[in-house]
Amino acid sequence: MRIAPIDIAHKTFHRKMMGFDPDEVMDFLRLVAEELET
Incomplete structure (x- = not known):
């Protein structure tokens, strides 16, 4: 998947x-998602 x-x-x-x-969890998940988009 x-x-x-x-x-x-x-x-x-x-x-x-x-x-x-x-x-804090949501902030981290947003950061990871932004990094994966680049």
Whole structure:
């Protein structure tokens, strides 16, 4: 299965207590997606 930059940018995760900071995860996914587009 190939992953397109748009798939990375729009990936969502379930939130749980003591999990990762959702904003930080989204910022990182956007950065990765932008890098793959170039």
